[in-house]
Amino acid sequence: MNLEHLARTVAIVPAYNEVAAIGRVVDEIRAFDPAIDVVVVDDASTDDTAATAEAHGATVLRLLFNVGIGGAVQTGFRFALEEGYGRAVRLDGDGQHDASELGKLLAPIETGTADLVIGSRFVDSNGSYRPPLGRRIGIRVFAWLVSILGGQRVTDTTSGFLALDRVGIELFAAEYPHDYPEVEATLIALRSGLRLSQVQVDMRERETGSSSITFVRSLYYMVKVSLALLVASLRRYPRLTGARR
Numbered sequence: 001m002n003l004e005h006l007a008r009t010v011a012i013v014p015a016y017n018e019v020a021a022i023g024r025v026v027d028e029i030r031a032f033d034p035a036i037d038v039v040v041v042d043d044a045s046t047d048d049t050a051a052t053a054e055a056h057g058a059t060v061l062r063l064l065f066n067v068g069i070g071g072a073v074q075t076g077f078r079f080a081l082e083e084g085y086g087r088a089v090r091l092d093g094d095g096q097h098d099a100s101e102l103g104k105l106l107a108p109i110e111t112g113t114a115d116l117v118i119g120s121r122f123v124d125s126n127g128s129y130r131p132p133l134g135r136r137i138g139i140r141v142f143a144w145l146v147s148i149l150g151g152q153r154v155t156d157t158t159s160g161f162l163a164l165d166r167v168g169i170e171l172f173a174a175e176y177p178h179d180y181p182e183v184e185a186t187l188i189a190l191r192s193g194l195r196l197s198q199v200q201v202d203m204r205e206r207e208t209g210s211s212s213i214t215f216v217r218s219l220y221y222m223v224k225v226s227l228a229l230l231v232a233s234l235r236r237y238p239r240l241t242g243a244r245r
Contacts, residue, residue, distance in 0.1 A: 009036045009106070010085045012076030014069055015093030016043040019052050025091065026056040028099035039079060040093065043072040049093070070178030073160075081173040088169050090162040096204050097161045104199045105163035114197035116168045116189050118154075119161030123200040138222055142183045145226065149233040150190030155198055157183040168194055175237075177228065184228045192237040 011029045015022050022040065029038050040053040044066040053060050061075055073090060080088045087109055091097040101119065108114035122139075142157045160182055164172065171192055177184040190196060 007086055009033070009087040009089065010076075010080045010083070011036050011038045011099075012073065012080065012088055012090045013038065013040045013053075013058070013093050014043060014072035014076065014090075015040055015045065015049050015053070016066065016069075016072070017045045017047045017049060018093040018095075019045075019047040019049045021095040022049050022053050022093050023056045025093055025095055025097075025099070026053055026058045029091070029102075030057060032099045032102050036089070037085075039076055041072040041076045041079075043067060043069075068178055069160075070176055070181035073181065074172065074176040074178070077169055077173040077176065080169050085169065086166050088162075088164045090160060090164075092160050098202065098204060101161075101201045102163070104201060105161070108197040108199075109163050109165050112165075113195065115165050115194040117163040117197045117199060118156060118159050118186070119163075119201035119203075120156035120159055120198040121201065121203055122155040123198050141222070142225065142229075145229050146183060146187050146190070149229060150187050152190055152196060154186055154190075154196070157186045159201075159203075161201060161203070180225055183225050184232055187229055187232050188237065191232070191235070 013022070013025060026038050026040065029036055038058040039061060040050070040058045041061045042050040042053070042063060044063050050060045050062055061079060063072065063075065076090070077088065087106065089102055089105060091099065097119070105117045105119050108117050122143075139156065139158055143154050146154045146157045168189070171189060171194065172185065175188050175192075177188075186196075
């Protein structure tokens with residue numbers, strides 16, 4: 001373990017064919033705090049995502065095969081664990097997450113009151129995010145399921161905007177779903193005893209590329225994730241040392 005890194009923060013940015021956005025994402029993180037180490041996990045992009053990220057000062061982990069969002073994110077957490085980072089933040093590579101809001105997510109980590117902080121669009125009922133009806137129903141169903149199965153009210157289980165302490169890094173380096181991971185990962189965190197906090201954030205609309213979730217895939221997503229949550233709720237997870245509920 002690199003002890004020097006224990007007090008440092010790494011930003012994990014999964015990216016697949018995000019050449020149009022990745023440079024700005026890296027720049028915004030560095031503008032928020034130049035001391036944060038930015039690591040872009042390039043999921044076997046076929047464009048110049050990796051080269052662009054490197055040109056903007058990020059460390060790039062190049063995957064030889066496309067493993068999907070969950071595998072790419074877990075690669076980042078494993079890197080953070082092996083390098084001994086004490087804190088990690090996770091942002092998407094498409095620019096939807098505003099790095100200027102990272103201070104909100106890191107505050108509970110720095111005060112030691114949370115192991116995992118989710119940037120939620122729904123903590124404040126007056127928030128600006130207004131998803132389409134179908135997506136809104138899905139978000140609410142998943143939030144309800146995770147809240148019931150995890151024993152804590154959760155408002156936004158599909159958010160990929162996160163901050164974690166060392167305990168959270170250790171958990172997600174070992175346990176992180178690979179197919180539509182965010183919802184199940186939240187339940188795993190709660191069942192493992194992590195202290196979860198949620199802070200209100202605004203998110204941008206996607207400006208480049210297109211979402212991989214089509215109507216047919218959204219139906220698959222609903223069924224698959226619901227079943228995965230039920231299975232996860234039946235598993236016994238070790239209570240992690242350092243996580244206090």
